[in-house]
Amino acid sequence: MPSWPNKAQLLQGFILPALFLLLMPFCPVFSQEGGVRLRTVVIDAGHGGHDPGAISKQSKMSEKQINLDLALRLGERIQKECPDVKVIYTRKTDKFVELAERGNIANRNHADLFISIHVNSAKSTAASGTETFVMGTDKSESNMAVCQRENSVILLEQDYTTTYEGFDPDNPESYIIFNLMQNAHFEQSIAFASLVQQNFISNGPIKKSRGVRQAPLMVLWRTTMPSVLIEVGFLSNSSDRTTLNQAESRQKIANDIFDAFVSFKNTYDSDGSFSFDPAVLDNADDEPVNPPAPPAAVVGPHYEIQILASSKKLKNGAPELKGVQEYRVRFINGFYKYSVGNYPSKEEAARRLPGIQKKFPGAFVVKID
């Protein structure tokens, strides 16, 4: 009579090896035709050519070089280990590619996944760690700092005002266009982003995670597939920078993204039922990446007239201020907002507005609490 293996034997002989196989990322190759499966991935090395991205005097490599190196390492592993997947790069060399074109490449090739790779930078050298973005409309201060930097690449393009329908990365009001977008691949994007961050936390050379975040990023805006933008660390932070300058560490980062890709493909090719823990969206570490301006001197609720908003802090006498000497500046949602006046009522402020609009046509009344 055959004897049934006891629990310990079962665990040793079957369950553990099976679990091991399940946990080890491997790339499934499906021979059958048809069915939904992940066939094409677009890997986007951010910046390039005359756009270096983030730079640091202390760094051997600029952001564009690190991005490309990581993209090629990731693509190589996918090509080698997932032969049924077509890998398309938005660039394989040091060349400039317009932001809209990067998404277009993915759309034209009917890609199933879009991975944009970037390196972060901040005024505060203390800011460090990795974060992965999906398209969303969250305009919190730290998200907007990234958005502005990554979106402002379009200013280096010719005809950007026509390509992006008048979108101005420096103008917070411009971001309203993103509110209209559909987000059909939100859950899949979040699922992939979570896998990337989980791998960074458990295996990455930079273990500090700023989480999975949502932000209005132009490069993800019109892609018609799950899409993420990965910020692999801060070039402005000395520890992150040292890591990013080491080839061995960059290979580890590429491996982490590859493992996330394989796990994602496994689910995508089987039943495609992605689930994610909404908590991943909340674990973002919200330390401000730009130090806020000192608080304004005026206290108590009142009205002022905002004359301009700028991503950079303007010097006294800057031409944008058009000779205005008396103003207050507040750092809100990634922008330095400049305002004048101190009016007890909205009506009073509105009466003064036309005079100020002669100099600053875009000026408007703001309530200060």
Ligand SMILES: [Zn+2]
């Ligand atoms: Zn970048």
